[in-house]
Amino acid sequence: MSEPHIETPEWEDETARRPVDEPIPADPVAGTVPAQRAPSDGQALLEVDNLSLRFGGVLALDRVSFSLREGEIFGLIGPNGAGKTTCFNALTGVYKPSGGEIRFRGQVVTGRKKHQITAMGIARTFQNIRLFPEMTALENVMVGADARHKTSVISALFRLPRHWREEREGREKSMELLRFVGIDHRAGEVSRNLSYGEQRRLEIARALATEPTLLCLDEPAAGFNPAEKDSLLKLIRAIRERGITVLLIEHDMRLVMGVCDRLVVLEFGKKIAEGVPAEVRDDPRVVAAYLGVPADAA
Amino acid sequence: MHFDDLAHNWGPLTASGLAQGAIYALFALGYTLVYGVLRLINFAHSEVFMVGSYAALITWGFFGLDENSATPPATEVIGYVVLGVLVAAAISGITALVVELVAYRPLRRHNAPPLAFLITAIGASLVISEAVGVATHRNQRGVPPLIQPADAFTIGNTHVTNLEILIILLTLVMMVGLDRFINRTRLGRGIRAVAQSPDTAALMGVNKDRVISLVFLIGGLMAGIAAVMYLFKIGTTRYDAGFSLGIAAFTAAVLGGIGNLRGAVVGGIIIGLFENYGSALFGSNYRNVVTFVVLIVILMFRPSGILGEALGRARA
Numbered sequence: 001m002s003e004p005h006i007e008t009p010e011w012e013d014e015t016a017r018r019p020v021d022e023p024i025p026a027d028p029v030a031g032t033v034p035a036q037r038a039p040s041d042g043q044a045l046l047e048v049d050n051l052s053l054r055f056g057g058v059l060a061l062d063r064v065s066f067s068l069r070e071g072e073i074f075g076l077i078g079p080n081g082a083g084k085t086t087c088f089n090a091l092t093g094v095y096k097p098s099g100g101e102i103r104f105r106g107q108v109v110t111g112r113k114k115h116q117i118t119a120m121g122i123a124r125t126f127q128n129i130r131l132f133p134e135m136t137a138l139e140n141v142m143v144g145a146d147a148r149h150k151t152s153v154i155s156a157l158f159r160l161p162r163h164w165r166e167e168r169e170g171r172e173k174s175m176e177l178l179r180f181v182g183i184d185h186r187a188g189e190v191s192r193n194l195s196y197g198e199q200r201r202l203e204i205a206r207a208l209a210t211e212p213t214l215l216c217l218d219e220p221a222a223g224f225n226p227a228e229k230d231s232l233l234k235l236i237r238a239i240r241e242r243g244i245t246v247l248l249i250e251h252d253m254r255l256v257m258g259v260c261d262r263l264v265v266l267e268f269g270k271k272i273a274e275g276v277p278a279e280v281r282d283d284p285r286v287v288a289a290y291l292g293v294p295a296d297a298a
Numbered sequence: 299m300h301f302d303d304l305a306h307n308w309g310p311l312t313a314s315g316l317a318q319g320a321i322y323a324l325f326a327l328g329y330t331l332v333y334g335v336l337r338l339i340n341f342a343h344s345e346v347f348m349v350g351s352y353a354a355l356i357t358w359g360f361f362g363l364d365e366n367s368a369t370p371p372a373t374e375v376i377g378y379v380v381l382g383v384l385v386a387a388a389i390s391g392i393t394a395l396v397v398e399l400v401a402y403r404p405l406r407r408h409n410a411p412p413l414a415f416l417i418t419a420i421g422a423s424l425v426i427s428e429a430v431g432v433a434t435h436r437n438q439r440g441v442p443p444l445i446q447p448a449d450a451f452t453i454g455n456t457h458v459t460n461l462e463i464l465i466i467l468l469t470l471v472m473m474v475g476l477d478r479f480i481n482r483t484r485l486g487r488g489i490r491a492v493a494q495s496p497d498t499a500a501l502m503g504v505n506k507d508r509v510i511s512l513v514f515l516i517g518g519l520m521a522g523i524a525a526v527m528y529l530f531k532i533g534t535t536r537y538d539a540g541f542s543l544g545i546a547a548f549t550a551a552v553l554g555g556i557g558n559l560r561g562a563v564v565g566g567i568i569i570g571l572f573e574n575y576g577s578a579l580f581g582s583n584y585r586n587v588v589t590f591v592v593l594i595v596i597l598m599f600r601p602s603g604i605l606g607e608a609l610g611r612a613r614a
Contacts (some may be wrong), residue, residue: 130489135494146503147503207502
């Protein structure tokens with residue numbers, strides 16, 4: 001298991017927590033945010049600050065805080081129903097948090113529309129695969145790539161040269177991403193006809209096409225056999241090599257421990273542990289959450 | 299029953315039925331596009347059509363053309379027709395956009411239940427048609443004689459007129475253009491993505507509101523073009539002209555498989571043809587009876603329409 005690259009103590013991040021005000025792009029949809037940055041400058045990329053989310057009487061997330069540094073692979077783990085996916089949904093604008101704040105590069109994410117959050121540089125995949133079932137694999141990725149294009153309605157309606165140039169570039173970029181995740185030979189196939197593993201990879205390619213700085217993977221290994229998990233592990237590392245920070249929800253402890261630099265453990269909506277894999281694995285609260293504690297030993 | 303009539307006039311009935319069907323098809327696209335993306339029947343679409351027909355007449359009016367004018371020289375006619383089509387398409391498109399912004403978007407923002415949309419749709423439809431009705435004193439308005447129907451060619455007893463050819467060709471061009479737009483461009487891909495999975499599309503960076511506006515705009519453009527074709531074919535318009543035609547177009551959309559663009563065309567042409575065959579067979583009073591019997595019979599066997607699949611599934 002590789003050591004995390006930089007071990008910055010949590011408190012040292014205080015300076016990064018409130019970064020110098022970056023000029024807020026006038027229209028986040030227009031994609032003025034630079035897509036990628038050099039990894040591992042150690043600055044906080046994403047800050048989840050006292051995030052709470054209530055569904056009726058259920059507190060699905062209870063003042064959860066953690067922060068991600070650029071270029072790391074960060075794990076979000078916990079037993080079923082711990083609030084991991086809820087956390088993703090709050091992050092990507094699907095749910096509106098009842099309390100707390102999420103900041104991405106110092107800009108508040110909470111309260112923005114989904115497509116604006118995508119434009120800021122956050123992309124995700126889904127636990128239950130959500131492709132556009134009747135589009136080809138290539139078209140699915142191109143929808144993601146389209147998020148970075150600027151052709152207006154007018155130029156698309158009248159098919160101006162610029163539109164065709166962007167269309168060609170988007171196609172090439174999407175093919176490259178299909179090759180990157182290893183399913184380029186299926187580019188022309190309607191996505192509902194792809195195998196389960198191919199669909200999972202296609203979701204990753206589609207998310208990458210939006211040129212994210214932060215990629216959120218929601219249980220990407222669900223239903224995979226050990227060989228598939230190994231190759232996924234390699235893929236996640238390769239994604240980081242491209243300068244993309246990865247936030248990973250995963251059940252499989254071996255996968256999490258093998259790939260994550262740091263992780264946070266949730267249980268019943270609360271953070272119960274945080275740290276490098278070796279620390280977290282031996283934390284008695286984590287062991288108890290995963291294995292259960294005999295009543296007499298509690 | 300006049301089987302001999304039908305058999306004898308089969309050719310001419312088919313030619314004029316195809317032209318009528320082409321108008322229904324262009325009109326039906328607006329219903330089917332909006333339904334594909336929003337699962338909403340935009341009842342105000344019939345008024346979008348009606349407004350387009352007045353827009354063309356008013357434009358020609360600026361040039362002093364009315365129903366009593368003489369036919370201008372051929373070169374001018376082309377200019378007038380093109381101008382009328384462009385203005386009607388633009389005004390219908392804008393009307394459709396305004397309906398979406400005023401009647402539907404605020405409801406979407408507040409997560410209104412589907413029934414609320416149905417009521418505002420009917421409301422928007424009534425507001426527009428009554429406003430035009432009051433402004434025009436509920437009179438009908440005639441079309442300047444820009445195109446004198448003349449036989450373009452004849453096969454047996456079938457005289458195909460220049461107008462029928464114009465309508466069918468224009469519809470064909472618009473349909474092929476729209477099909478390519480939906481299947482081969484970024485915006486078309488966005489429309490299909492929203493139709494297949496609205497929330498996922500938004501998470502992949504598709505601006506849903508923009509896609510919805512675009513869909514209304516395209517539907518409006520097509521309705522405006524259909525309105526001018528209708529003017530030439532029928533010769534008049536009125537504040538309630540959209541209503542009965544809208545029902546036929548909506549029927550066409552459902553018959554072809556609502557949400558499916560090619561279905562709208564197939565449905566439109568079937569309705570256009572069977573209206574004509576039906577009136578020949580049973581007399582023109584039975585026109586609508588025939589249309590709807592065809593609809594019911596087809597839906598009995600194909601409940602989701604002839605090409606029943608979602609807009610999202612329409613592929614190149």
